[in-house]
Amino acid sequence: MNKVYLTRPLLPDFDDFINVSKEIYETQWITNMGEKHNLLEHILKDELKVSHCSLFNNGTTALLVALKAMNLPVGSEVITTPFTFAATPHSIVWNCLKPVFCDIEPNTMTIDADKIEELITTNTSAILGVHVYGFPCNVKKIDEIAKKYNLKVIYDSAHCFSTEIDGVGIGNYGDISMFSFHATKLFNTIEGGCLTYNDDKLEKKIYNLRNFGIKNEEVVEEVGINGKMNEFSAAMGLLNLQIYKEEQNKRKKVKEYYDDRLSKIQGIRVPKMPDNVTNSYQYYPIVIEDDYPISRDELYDRFRGNNILVRKYFYPACSDYECYRDDTSIVRTSLDVVNDIKNRVLCLPYYGDLSIELLDKICQIVE
Ligand SMILES: Cc1ncc(COP(=O)(O)O)c(C=O)c1O
Incomplete structure (x- = not known):
């Protein structure tokens, strides 16, 4: 018997992909916030029911930038779950922050909100929850804790494209959420991801951080990264949006x-x-x-x-x-x-x- 894999990438009709690729060739604009990129970013806001969406070249870079955009003090602690993919704690460490692992709930397998408070110290700056397999974290309790201790909340929503809680898009919870559009994900852009958030002020900051921290041709404002999604990935996303x-x-x-x-x-x-x-x-x-x-x-x-x-x-x-x-x-x-x-x-x-x-x-x- 042929090998049966865990999943298969969602792929649009091949001719459709060839046709949009031809369009991209004709524009001679293959990356750097092109037409397809901007359109996908716009449509995803509606699809995910969020007010802001910023596209990325993968979910991991998006998570790196999410943490960076929160301006957490260097060396401070981020309480998170160890029941996740390597990218979650690694993104914390790459930001010169310290992950602190919290236990999980047996049913949802997400971070156990009742065990977060005992891990909080004066050095804690954020909580990073993961909606593992698409099961939402206890967003209400996490929000209460964050308010009480003045902590930022970041969600790794890599597994929950289109998930809603009581009709609210899951990307609205916390300060910022990351979605992965990797080939193995329900909705893919080959490699890709996005950040969603409600704070208007974050939009410009994330735009710059995703583009090396460049403000304009002569000003580099901060230490950014290359997180830009290319046009072929965006085109794949636009087609997959029609079939997911x-x-x-x-x-x-x-x-x-x-x-x-x-x-x-x-x-x-x-x-x-x-x-x-x-x-x-x-x-x-x-x-x-x-x-x-x-x-x-x-x-x-x-x-x-x-x-x-x-x-x-x-x-x-x-x-x-x-x-x-x-x-x-x-x-x-x-x-x-x-x-x-x-x-x-x-x-x-x-x-x-x-x-x-x-x-x-x-x-x-x-x-
Ligand atoms: C929970 C979780 N977080 C982060 C990632 C990283 O996303 P990406 O592969 O798009 O970088 C993944 C999987 O790929 C994941 O499963």
């Missing part, structure tokens, strides 16, 4: 199939999206409980033996990385839930064109 909802509808059916078969299996827990949250359909995680006959790793091996490339997202946790694990100022509290979940979670193949035969095979393996 269709992909979501297909994934909804895949989810229903999985839910139906897997929820009947003893020892398999399927984390449930809260009723007031719209699912982005980015990942399909399952949790292997104690009463399942084999361990997560054994199940993983069985899938791999069948050429089905499930993923242990997020194992290892970031708190296990060599660069973080021995620093007691970073890992300074017990991470019991993280250390339990990281050994139980498994993400199953999830894309619209998964055939019924494959879905059946995947479920049979778990059964």
Whole structure:
């Protein structure tokens, strides 16, 4: 059997992409805030229901700039979750800030807001939450804590394109949010990402930081970076915007199939999206409980033996990385839930064109 991957990139009709590429060739403007870039940025504001959106060449650079734009004191601490992709804590360190890992909630697997306060010191400047697999953090409680201690809030929303909480676009929470448009994401621009925020003053700052800190031809105002999205990526995004909802509808059916078969299996827990949250359909995680006959790793091996490339997202946790694990100022509290979940979670193949035969095979393996 051919290898079955966790996902497949959403790709528009090839001829459509060729046609828009021809348009770009004709303009001779292939990067640096071109026409397609500006159009995508504009349309995304509506799509994500936010007042400001700034495009980037990838989500990681966007997160670097998000932290930079918050003007946090050098060396100050950012409370975050270790149950995430490497880019989250690495972006903190690249900003000369210190990540401090907080435990997670067992159900949403997002940062446990009830455990944040005990980690706050006079040196804490921000909270960086991750809406992991599209499950929103406890945004209300995090907002209360941030107000009480005067902290900035940054969200890594890499997994939740189009997610809404009670009809509000998830990119409206906190001071600033980052979305990833990597090829593996529901909505992709090949590589790409964006920042969303409501503070008008941030717009110019982010524009400059994304472009080396250049204010004008003769003035470089601050230490920026090259975070610009090119025209071909923007064109891919404009085309994918037309088809991502269709992909979501297909994934909804895949989810229903999985839910139906897997929820009947003893020892398999399927984390449930809260009723007031719209699912982005980015990942399909399952949790292997104690009463399942084999361990997560054994199940993983069985899938791999069948050429089905499930993923242990997020194992290892970031708190296990060599660069973080021995620093007691970073890992300074017990991470019991993280250390339990990281050994139980498994993400199953999830894309619209998964055939019924494959879905059946995947479920049979778990059964
Ligand atoms: C939670 C999380 N944060 C950040 C990133 C980084 O985004 P990018 O790959 O667009 O740089 C990813 C994945 O790619 C991610 O899963």
